[in-house]
Amino acid sequence: MSKINISEWKEYQIKELFDITPTRYHKLINKDLIDENGINPVIVNSSYNNGVGGYSYLECTEIGNIITFSDTTTAESIFYQPIDFVGYSHVQKLTPILYHENWTKNCLLFFMVIFRKQASLMDFNYVNKFTREMALNLNIKLPVKNDIPDWEYMENFIYNIHKKEISNQYYITQYIDRSQSKKIDLSNWRKFHLYDKGLFEIDMGTKLDKVKMTQQNPTVNFIGRANKNNGITEYVDLINDINPYEAGNLTLSLGGEYLGSCFIQPSPFYTSQNVIVLKPTWDMSFNVKMFISIMVFRESRQFYKAFIDELNRHIKTDFSIYLPIDKAGEPDWEYMEQFIDNLYDKEREKTKTILSMH
Template identity: 45%
Template sequence: MAKIDTSGWKEFVVGELFPNMVKPSVLHMRQVVEMDEGIRYVVRTKFNNGIKCRVQPVDNVEPSPAGVITWGAENASFFYQEEPFLSGRDIYYVDTRKYSANVCRFLATCLQTIVFKYPYNFGLFPELLKDERIMLPVDNNGEPNWTYMEVYMQKVLDEVEISIENLSQIKNRKERVDVKKWKRFHLYDNDLFNIDMGTKMDKAKMTELNPEVNFVGRANNNNGITTRVDKIMGVEPYEAGNMTLSLGGEYLGSCFIQPDVFYTSQNVVVLVPKWDMSFEVKQFISAMIFKESRLYYKAFVDELNRHIKTDFTFLLPVEADDKPDWKYMEQYMKDMIDVSKKVIENFELLNIC
């Protein structure tokens, strides 16, 4: 959904909008008996609408009503509760039962903007919340525009429902790949790579005054890039598009396509393709190298150093002549990229609310 234009919104004092803030009866942990079909138990957490579990009702602890917005004094997060609930220590609720569920969800999101002003050890108690202010959309009379909130949240829920359905379809489309007819290859086989042992540099001795070269270490995030360093006179960096492979350490087998020129640390080799491999083929191969490395080699015990140019092999799909099936690899990764983009788009929609 498009970003909301809040330029015409107005500030309201929370306590004037919602004077009825309640501290419900407390169900202490020692009284909790979990029960699958029981009543919801709300505690001070930022997850799952504040619900820890479902519990067995207790005779002397009265449930709070559905249709209210809860928050915790510490670790405060505002959640709309659509069912009656029991609650733990320092849980409160704003009585919003006269508003629709959609309006309450909208209000909970607006109230959440207050939380960032209060550190964990400084509780957001009702007396403080009543004096806080929140921004809300307004109608022609300058009053909260409840209709706008209702309609907007329904649009969000509709989009979320579509997103969940799309994610479900993506999950259901996954199929286990049959590798029974695949063949094993060495990195140095024909049509694969020249293996270069890297620049073997010490990051601590590098300078960063005018950084223009990536420095690739034994890391498993950001393509293995740990920093950006100055170019060293007489030492040409490797070209973008080559691949790096960590031979040992905690992230043994981490294999990445490098997006820019780079140097390497010790125990990081460079795989230079023997032909103009596509990005997707490189991605496929890097995944297979990583899988093989993590299955059959062990950091600090049996690392890749002594295997990489001798007996290290990995599986690839092949054509009828037992040569690597480059078209299959390329199309497979293109499909995976398309699926990943859809997953990201759907998660972005889910994060709206």
Template identity: 35%
Template sequence: MLESVEWGEYRLGDLFEIRPTKAYKYTNRDLFSFSGDTPVVTNTSFNNGISGTVGLDPTEEGGIITYSDTTTSDAIFYQPYPFVGYSHIQGLYPKNREWSKNALLYVVVSFRKSSNGLFDYGNKFNRAIASDMSIALPTRESEIDFEFMERFIALLNAQRLALLNAYLSVTGLKDYTLTPEEEQAVKDLEEGNVEWGMYRLGDLFGEATRGKRLKSEDRISGNLPFVTAGEADMGVSAFIGNDVEVFQPNTITIDMFGSAKYRNYAYGADDHVAVVHTQNLPKHAVCFITSAIHKVANAGDFHYGRNFYAKDAAPLIVSLFECQGSPDYGRMETLISAIEKLVIKDVVLYADREIEATKQVVDKTSKNKPI
């Protein structure tokens, strides 16, 4: 599809007015103290630039591209919804004509490509530089080919949604209807009709196992996920082929900061990671236990100055569903299964809506135009 495209170079300043987004004059602490649902776009390169939500009116309507003038090209995003601006966040406001979401997504990729590697904290990405920057866009008869951009992004979206739909079908996650038992489990929790018990983690699962250090330069490329401390990518820092201890699926890791995560795959781990051996329990019960561990281990007691080690796992006291003096793993399993369905329902419905909307875009833009 791209082989036959005619390309043109376009100056960003000719296409967009680039100016700072509007922001509230609050400190970070005060800004994020307003609890609410309005996203705040900051200088982060993650989560579409959104660092949190606040209970304030949006300062921007959305439907624009944003970038941080203090970071790198990774912080260039399309913002579909109204949001609160932030210091050093610049907005690209279309000139002369309306730009669709798909066209702006196309510009984001071209903008990132043109600015990749040029900017960092020491080399500011200011408005004058951005305005004078040229990006490559598809062209027809010496004009930007908006129809092609619309169709191309729609096709990419269709491919992504097809993969999502296939995954939901294969895993059985498309079935989001709660069973009577699951409905009752949710109702019991909401109404407080459950018994809780306090349990020492070591009494339930024995001593946790500590991973072993494997320096970055010693790692051999392979297929085994290697878990280290951190939140990015669930703490998986590499895929290795080294001969290391392989931990079983359906277990829990706790990193040096006390952050607990469920692992449904075999993996290796470094010495900043403790492994809790829950492999003999049902998956959803282990997910429940993971949350219970995270609540107590990640409450601020562990940090760079005081790391969480494997020896710290056994003494942890966790709160679990209880029945006749023992952990009620069956009820835990049923509740988490219900929560999974409630969450996945929105994903399934979203996928169905997007697939239909994408089909309409592709059909409309493909008339008399072979793909």
């Protein structure tokens, strides 16, 4: 694996980007705090299991989408917390003081790995503790664009690792619970059309021609029929009378060599011919979109053929994908959310290795 070129990355002190404060906690001993049937994760002074020491019925004290660490263990206790949780004594949290809206899950994951790697080089341990003050003054390097953190780079980097690992290893007929070495029970799955209630509005895209686009002051991604870099093939100027699609929508290539390529877009974008836009009809999480995008890709590659039987005439009629369902027969969003989180946890060490720098 080739090393990442960080020669043009910018150095920041943690305190330039984040405030660090103790998590709020219930001030109870563990036997009164943790319940084997609890539902809210309790983040403790641990370097394992994302810091989760158990679960509680007590209300969460902290909001998710933040980074935590213990000031009484080692740098290995630095974790990203995706959901609301119960805090604990000596567990610290990082709160952005700049660029609040830009710290998405993927950007925080990218930062978390850099943060942990740099902290690990300082040889903190149970005697030489990793305190809040030390963390605030720690220097880390991040990719930059126009002299600010390059959010798109970080977003795409983690997204591509995430999707590559999952899409290479998992498909509906091959899902394996590796901890139990058996196939997942697919009896509670069924097919859905992308336009079904609760899924997507299908927009046929802007259908622009890349060669006719200008690049004098580019601010918009251009999505083509590609299978890399989220389908982004160019960075182009805004067209006055054509509003770009919003970040968070999915794009899908209907034909060509990369038929079925389906990506979550991290920034505003235009699309080329034969690339459509899937607009979630509700505030769908990144993990749910990821799960669905993989199902779309695999269904497309298995049952449709480039230049022979492409998706154009199927996408609004009979194209469908398998999804897990709940007791009411509706898509089981919680299952999808947890499934992707579990896969990411299993690949955490691979991500850490890829981002290792000397």
